[in-house]
Amino acid sequence: MLTERQKQILQIIIEDYIATAEPVGSRTIARKHGLGLSPATIRNEMSDLELLGYLEQPHTSAGRVPSAQAYRFYVDSLVEPGTLTDKDRALIDGWYQERKRDIDDIFRSTAKILSRMTKNVSMVLANKHSAANFKYLKFLPLDTGHAILCIVTDDGEMDNCVVNIPLGMRAEELDYLAGRISRMLAGRSMLAISEEDLDRAYLNVTKDKVLLSPLNSAIKKMAAESAEQKVFLGGAKQLLSQPEFRDVERVKDLLGILEEERVVKDLLAAGTDSGMCITIGSENKFSGIKDCSMVQATYRLNGEIVGTMAVLGPTRMEYGKVMAVMNYLHKYLEVILKNQD
Numbered sequence: 001m002l003t004e005r006q007k008q009i010l011q012i013i014i015e016d017y018i019a020t021a022e023p024v025g026s027r028t029i030a031r032k033h034g035l036g037l038s039p040a041t042i043r044n045e046m047s048d049l050e051l052l053g054y055l056e057q058p059h060t061s062a063g064r065v066p067s068a069q070a071y072r073f074y075v076d077s078l079v080e081p082g083t084l085t086d087k088d089r090a091l092i093d094g095w096y097q098e099r100k101r102d103i104d105d106i107f108r109s110t111a112k113i114l115s116r117m118t119k120n121v122s123m124v125l126a127n128k129h130s131a132a133n134f135k136y137l138k139f140l141p142l143d144t145g146h147a148i149l150c151i152v153t154d155d156g157e158m159d160n161c162v163v164n165i166p167l168g169m170r171a172e173e174l175d176y177l178a179g180r181i182s183r184m185l186a187g188r189s190m191l192a193i194s195e196e197d198l199d200r201a202y203l204n205v206t207k208d209k210v211l212l213s214p215l216n217s218a219i220k221k222m223a224a225e226s227a228e229q230k231v232f233l234g235g236a237k238q239l240l241s242q243p244e245f246r247d248v249e250r251v252k253d254l255l256g257i258l259e260e261e262r263v264v265k266d267l268l269a270a271g272t273d274s275g276m277c278i279t280i281g282s283e284n285k286f287s288g289i290k291d292c293s294m295v296q297a298t299y300r301l302n303g304e305i306v307g308t309m310a311v312l313g314p315t316r317m318e319y320g321k322v323m324a325v326m327n328y329l330h331k332y333l334e335v336i337l338k339n340q341d
Helices: 004-020 026-033 039-051 068-078 086-099 103-118 171-185 195-201 212-227 236-241 248-259 261-269 319-340
Strands: 121-126 134-143 146-153 158-164 230-234 275-280 292-301 304-314
Touching: 004 026, 004 039, 004 068, 026 039, 068 275, 068 319, 086 103, 086 319, 103 121, 103 230, 103 304, 103 319, 121 236, 121 261, 134 171, 146 212, 158 212, 171 195, 195 212, 230 261, 236 248, 248 261, 261 304, 275 319, 292 319, 304 319
Parallel strands: none
Antiparallel strands: 121 230, 121 304, 134 146, 146 158, 275 292, 292 304
């Protein structure tokens, strides 16, 4: 158990180190923080904290830096979510108002503003429990034998591919076929559309089924993609501005993890409980982020998980600020996503 004085000194060291990235010495603490203690007394307390595993001393400095154990204690016992300034809230509000469109845009914007506000890497995993609904399709003629098939869903996504068209089929007939299929399938879940549904739409249009197979394949491909979890990243370049990542090899290892979508999904899917979770140093699952901290929160809407947000950065991150930003974004997202239903 730490004494109250040790807790106070430890908190000062952690917060000074977060702010400056420089080892903290006893004279600095005595001069800056007005504890009413001599540098010698503070130095003795720091020595005890080092023996207890809370502080480390870089070889080239007389000051101390927090250990992973110190950050764990700080997060669990000392820090509280900070309070955003009016300027911070206005920035977030304006960001969403300018960019809010479909669901993917909302999550993409969330990743960007999260990294901008925290100055670290952000990751957003968007859960989709059902595929989007079919909205319409159209054919854009390319030449006498080919057309571009465009399929649009109700969440604003669009996919296209080049297809062969039946010999002699005119543009007017393609438009009629597209309109007929669109009217029959509008509002249907993409996953529920069968080849038989498409076959019925061909009646009284053409008996040539050249288009049927690629149309069926395109719808099934888009249905699967629309039902998948999606990952949105923000601020990978922020790492380069952090003193901890001046080592190119460390940056390469971390960027290698972020480039693997499956790894990022696995990393974020680990936090299935609602609320906020903070992992520090070796508590992280992958070796490439053993020197990092991750603040992660999984959010629910109407009882279902809609997404997971996370901030990844050096252990010397502003935990209180990160938690405050994520809490504010959660409330904002909840309102936006309810309005999307």
